[in-house]
Amino acid sequence: MEFQNYFPIWNKLTPVQQNQILGSLVIRKAEKGTVIHNGSMDCTGLLLVKSGQLRAYILSEEGREITIYRLFERDMCLFSASCMMRSIQFDITIAAEKDTDLWIIPVEVYQSIMAESAPLANYTNEIMASRFSDVMWLIEQIMWKSLDRRIAAFLLEEASIEGTDTLKITHEIMANHLGSPREVITRMLKYFQNEGMVRLSRGTIAITDAEKLEEVCEA
Amino acid sequence: MEFQNYFPIWNKLTPVQQNQILGSLVIRKAEKGTVIHNGSMDCTGLLLVKSGQLRAYILSEEGREITIYRLFERDMCLFSASCMMRSIQFDITIAAEKDTDLWIIPVEVYQSIMAESAPLANYTNEIMASRFSDVMWLIEQIMWKSLDRRIAAFLLEEASIEGTDTLKITHEIMANHLGSPREVITRMLKYFQNEGMVRLSRGTIAITDAEKLEEVCEA
Numbered sequence: 547m548e549f550q551n552y553f554p555i556w557n558k559l560t561p562v563q564q565n566q567i568l569g570s571l572v573i574r575k576a577e578k579g580t581v582i583h584n585g586s587m588d589c590t591g592l593l594l595v596k597s598g599q600l601r602a603y604i605l606s607e608e609g610r611e612i613t614i615y616r617l618f619e620r621d622m623c624l625f626s627a628s629c630m631m632r633s634i635q636f637d638i639t640i641a642a643e644k645d646t647d648l649w650i651i652p653v654e655v656y657q658s659i660m661a662e663s664a665p666l667a668n669y670t671n672e673i674m675a676s677r678f679s680d681v682m683w684l685i686e687q688i689m690w691k692s693l694d695r696r697i698a699a700f701l702l703e704e705a706s707i708e709g710t711d712t713l714k715i716t717h718e719i720m721a722n723h724l725g726s727p728r729e730v731i732t733r734m735l736k737y738f739q740n741e742g743m744v745r746l747s748r749g750t751i752a753i754t755d756a757e758k759l760e761e762v763c764e765a
Numbered sequence: 766m767e768f769q770n771y772f773p774i775w776n777k778l779t780p781v782q783q784n785q786i787l788g789s790l791v792i793r794k795a796e797k798g799t800v801i802h803n804g805s806m807d808c809t810g811l812l813l814v815k816s817g818q819l820r821a822y823i824l825s826e827e828g829r830e831i832t833i834y835r836l837f838e839r840d841m842c843l844f845s846a847s848c849m850m851r852s853i854q855f856d857i858t859i860a861a862e863k864d865t866d867l868w869i870i871p872v873e874v875y876q877s878i879m880a881e882s883a884p885l886a887n888y889t890n891e892i893m894a895s896r897f898s899d900v901m902w903l904i905e906q907i908m909w910k911s912l913d914r915r916i917a918a919f920l921l922e923e924a925s926i927e928g929t930d931t932l933k934i935t936h937e938i939m940a941n942h943l944g945s946p947r948e949v950i951t952r953m954l955k956y957f958q959n960e961g962m963v964r965l966s967r968g969t970i971a972i973t974d975a976e977k978l979e980e981v982c983e984a
Contacts, residue, residue, distance in 0.1 A: 604901070604904070604905065606905075606908065606909040607909070608909075610908075610909065612904070612908055614901075614904075631890060631891055631894045632891070633891045633892070633894035633895035633897075633898060634894045634897070634898060635895075635898035635901075635902075636897075636898050636901035636902065636905075638901075660883070660887060660890075661883060661887065662883055663883055664879070664880060664881050664882055664883045664886050667883050667886030667887045667889075667890060668879065668880065668886045670886075670890055671850060671879075671886060671889055671890055671893065672850055672851070672852045673852070674890065674893050674894065674897065675850045675852035675853045675893065676852035676854075677897070678852075678853070678855075678893065678896070678897055678900070679852060679853060679854035679855050681897070681900050681901070681904065682823070682833075682854075682855035682857075682900070683854075683855065684904065685823070685831070685833075685900065685903065685904060685907070686823065686825070688904070688907055688908065689825065689829075689831055689907065689944050690825040690826070690827075690829065725908050
């Protein structure tokens with residue numbers, strides 16, 4: 547079992563606590579596109595990503611989406627266990643962006659250990675602070691950055707995550723990440739294409755001038 | 766000393782921990798308008814509000830502001846002690862919105878107790894989750910609500926905080942709360958006035974039809 551290697555404070559737990567976790571762990575495979583946690587409807591448990599990629603987002607009443615943060619290998623998601631703390635008063639949806647292997651720690655187990663373990667409570671604090679930082683970054687983006695800069699930053703980030711300049715992504719999906727209407731994204735991408743920064747084709751955006759995109763980001 | 770009554774988990778700390786806190790507490794009075802904590806420049810310590818009102822906000826490079834959350838009597842501020850956790854990667858400014866009495870707990874003291882005390886670490890978790898909920902609410906407002914709804918909600922919230930329908934507030938200050946240019950706020954308030962919902966005069970906004978404002982909120 548490799549779970550131990552993915553859980554940074556494993557050695558600070560007591561043997562009893564370690565066995566409680568190991569004895570209750572659920573292993574799950576989620577295919578790309580699967581919704582793993584759905585808002586306030588359930589209290590799924592804590593998710594620890596073994597491999598793959600998850601996306602946490604919120605939905606408007608009209609069905610618009612915006613990505614709040616993403617989780618990669620070794621990241622843990624607390625907000626899929628929102629029933630764990632009464633102060634968590636918001637609903638988040640979590641879906642697999644790639645085929646993902648993950649562990650689910652049941653809420654009652656985690657909660658009962660956290661109540662007595664300062665190391666686990668402090669680790670949880672660090673994770674929450676880290677997500678908080680993601681969300682503050684997002685607010686700054688939404689408030690102070692124009693959409694062209696946000697789109698340029700998004701394309702460069704995707705290229706970095708995927709390790710390629712040819713992104714397999716639709717305008718619809720970009721709209722869902724950035725919280726903007728699809729037509730607005732399409733218009734901006736066409737402008738980028740006219741400026742020689744990207745080349746658009748069905749389901750693909752190829753970055754043709756990353757330097758110029760970076761200039762847009764920093765403008 | 767009344768500090769104990771303002772600190773919910775006081776009885777879950779050991780006598781040694783209690784004395785560490787009491788021995789290091791700083792009492793501070795902040796006049797309305799005082800900046801108590803200034804972004805990344807300092808690590809002020811944890812703030813516990815005895816009376817008064819604080820405002821936490823972020824600043825753009827161009828000097829625009831947006832309110833992230835407010836702190837009232839008995840609220841504690843963690844992010845004025847951002848050096849406490851390495852995962853806190855954002856800068857917040859905290860200013861007194863009213864004359865405020867507060868206690869400052871030094872970071873090193875809080876941090877060293879939190880490292881060994883599960884109750885304090887869990888309490889810190891709850892506070893952070895509560896601020897997280899504020900921030901998620903804010904993102905939803907910015908993303909999905911139009912400015913007229915945000916202004917209507919802000920006026921009703923202010924009236925509730927102040928216990929009066931006659932608000933002493935400038936358009937400039939509202940702009941800084943909501944993260945919008947002042948002229949845009951002024952234009953919307955004039956529209957509200959034409960619709961009979963408010964009456965504007967220098968430095969004052971009187972709510973004349975709260976019911977209609979609520980309809981705007983929920984529209």
